[in-house]
Amino acid sequence: MTETDHPRRVTRALLSVSDKTGLIEFAQALAAHGVELVSTGGTAKAIASAGLKVKDVSELTGFPEMMDGRVKTLHPKVHGGLLAIRDNKEHAEAMKAHGIAPIDLLVVNLYPFEATVDKGAGFEECIENIDIGGPAMIRAAAKNHDDVAVVVEAQDYKAVLDELAANKGATTLKLRRRLAAKAYARTAAYDAAISNWFNRQLEIDAPDFRAFGGRLIQSLRYGENPHQTAAFYATPDKRPGVSTARQLQGKELSYNNINDTDAAYECIGEFDAKRTAACVIVKHANPCGVAEGSDLVSAYRKALACDSTSAFGGIIAMNRALDADTAREITKIFTEVIIAPGASEEAIAIIGARKNLRLLLAGSLPDPRAPGLTAKTVAGGLLVQSRDNAVVDDMTFKVVTKRAPTDAEMRDLKFAFRVAKHVKSNTIIYAKDLATVGIGAGQMSRVDSARIAARKAQDAASELKLAEPLTKGSVVASDAFFPFADGMLACIEAGATAVVQPGGSMRDDEVIKAADEHGIAMVFTGTRHFRH
Ligand SMILES: NC(=O)c1ncn([C@@H]2O[C@H](COP(=O)(O)O)[C@@H](O)[C@H]2O)c1NC=O
Numbered sequence: 298m299t300e301t302d303h304p305r306r307v308t309r310a311l312l313s314v315s316d317k318t319g320l321i322e323f324a325q326a327l328a329a330h331g332v333e334l335v336s337t338g339g340t341a342k343a344i345a346s347a348g349l350k351v352k353d354v355s356e357l358t359g360f361p362e363m364m365d366g367r368v369k370t371l372h373p374k375v376h377g378g379l380l381a382i383r384d385n386k387e388h389a390e391a392m393k394a395h396g397i398a399p400i401d402l403l404v405v406n407l408y409p410f411e412a413t414v415d416k417g418a419g420f421e422e423c424i425e426n427i428d429i430g431g432p433a434m435i436r437a438a439a440k441n442h443d444d445v446a447v448v449v450e451a452q453d454y455k456a457v458l459d460e461l462a463a464n465k466g467a468t469t470l471k472l473r474r475r476l477a478a479k480a481y482a483r484t485a486a487y488d489a490a491i492s493n494w495f496n497r498q499l500e501i502d503a504p505d506f507r508a509f510g511g512r513l514i515q516s517l518r519y520g521e522n523p524h525q526t527a528a529f530y531a532t533p534d535k536r537p538g539v540s541t542a543r544q545l546q547g548k549e550l551s552y553n554n555i556n557d558t559d560a561a562y563e564c565i566g567e568f569d570a571k572r573t574a575a576c577v578i579v580k581h582a583n584p585c586g587v588a589e590g591s592d593l594v595s596a597y598r599k600a601l602a603c604d605s606t607s608a609f610g611g612i613i614a615m616n617r618a619l620d621a622d623t624a625r626e627i628t629k630i631f632t633e634v635i636i637a638p639g640a641s642e643e644a645i646a647i648i649g650a651r652k653n654l655r656l657l658l659a660g661s662l663p664d665p666r667a668p669g670l671t672a673k674t675v676a677g678g679l680l681v682q683s684r685d686n687a688v689v690d691d692m693t694f695k696v697v698t699k700r701a702p703t704d705a706e707m708r709d710l711k712f713a714f715r716v717a718k719h720v721k722s723n724t725i726i727y728a729k730d731l732a733t734v735g736i737g738a739g740q741m742s743r744v745d746s747a748r749i750a751a752r753k754a755q756d757a758a759s760e761l762k763l764a765e766p767l768t769k770g771s772v773v774a775s776d777a778f779f780p781f782a783d784g785m786l787a788c789i790e791a792g793a794t795a796v797v798q799p800g801g802s803m804r805d806d807e808v809i810k811a812a813d814e815h816g817i818a819m820v821f822t823g824t825r826h827f828r829h
Pocket of ligand 1: 315368
């Protein structure tokens with residue numbers, strides 16, 4: 298221990314915690330270091346019940362806790378003890394004059410606002426769970442980290458005790474600074490949760506300030522590329538998916554794995570597990586095969602057949618619990634990640650033979666209709682929008698051509714439009730028998746997307762030794778309108794017989810006329826699914 302470590306002995310600690318996990322053991326260890334314990338109502342009770350000596354904060358302030366706990370620690374005797382600069386003569390004099398004793402360690406975790414919202418509590422209960430005294434103390438202690446250590450969650454009890462043990466009852470500046478940085482992030486994330494909850498209650502879409510907060514799930518080895526740093530954070534909304542899933546086995550997820558797994562699971566969420574079994578295979582955040590089937594294994598085989606070359610090293614999402622047959626089939630080729638709501642014991646054992654294959658169980662599917670926000674960064678800015686929660690089952694498919702789709706075409710059109718929502722624009726999806734047979738993604742021109750998808754379907758046909766590509770007699774979905782007839786004509790050339798698109802182009806009439814001339818059935822959804 299050197300002078301640069303700026304050691305500060307802990308003589309008095311104030312503990313005020315809602316989550317009392319590990320509290321007793323921590324308080325016992327502090328007491329063993331000769332630390333005087335001061336505490337608020339419930340925390341003091343818990344500490345005292347373990348036979349430890351603890352001073353109630355009301356003894357310190359001379360005021361009882363009042364107004365349903367709204368006022369407990371908001372007092373100069375507390376805040377002076379936290380904020381006084383120990384080496385400052387005037388501060389020392391003020392402490393002496395007003396009988397303020399220093400507090401060297403603050404241990405606070407906040408009222409469970411996020412958990413209260415999560416359980417669906419009403420407005421008043423949420424408001425009562427906004428902590429005021431806790432954040433005020435945390436921010437004061439963190440500002441004065443030169444003299445005071447601040448702990449905001451039980452996870453850091455050990456780091457503090459290790460330092461006290463190693464440094465004769467003192468903490469180092471390095472630890473106090475790290476704890477201060479964490480403390481401000483905690484109160485910021487807490488306030489972000491509160492302000493976003495208010496925005497939702499008041500239906501404010503564009504608040505003057507927008508804050509987001511998250512808790513570290515995992516620090517990642519690197520980002521999209523090895524020279525980039527990265528970490529994964531959980532937001533308070535707990536949408537089922539890659540952030541909430543339990544990883545049963547396999548290597549640690551990478552940044553790209555997380556991004557791709559999210560894309561796969563969001564897409565599979567479109568397929569109601571009670572209605573159908575479905576499988577999505579994703580590469581580089583775009584589906585390269587999607588299918589419904591009578592069971593999971595047939596859905597998987599159909600999805601794989603769409604583009605088995607791209608599916609190598611892919612991410613697979615299922616809408617039902619992974620079963621043994623499907624697990625066996627999947628292990629025939631190299632796959633990076635499987636995500637499903639659950640898995641049978643037998644399936645888990647089969648996947649277990651592939652040590653590196655990650656298996657994630659998310660418990661449930663994300664609700665495609667659920668509201669929420671998505672955000673992306675641009676230079677110097679943050680673009681925030683509501684999630685694309687439009688679903689096919691809520692749309693009216695308006696027939697605009699002379700010929701209406703057959704029942705089989707209509708079924709496949711709905712399937713294809715569900716998938717189109719999850720493919721990067723410009724998107725063209727060819728589908729047949731509830732399976733994608735050609736996917737064109739992320740092209741700058743819709744015509745190119747149509748041609749690339751058709752060419753890929755041709756490649757798949759040669760691989761499967763089919764006489765002609767499955768685009769013959771397929772249907773087509775376009776995520777946005779055809780600005781000219783050329784994109785649709787490219788689809789017809791590939792053999793499509795029916796088309797679904799949002800409509801709304803200045804040249805809709807031209808496109809409809811071209812469809813009629815070729816005997817094509819076309820429907821408009823009125824909903825666009827751009828995805829960039
Ligand atoms: N009002 C206050 O002065 C105040 N001071 C501390 N708290 C919170 O009270 C909780 C602990 O309460 P208890 O020790 O009674 O279980 C902690 O989450 C702490 O952040 C307060 N509660 C709310 O603001």
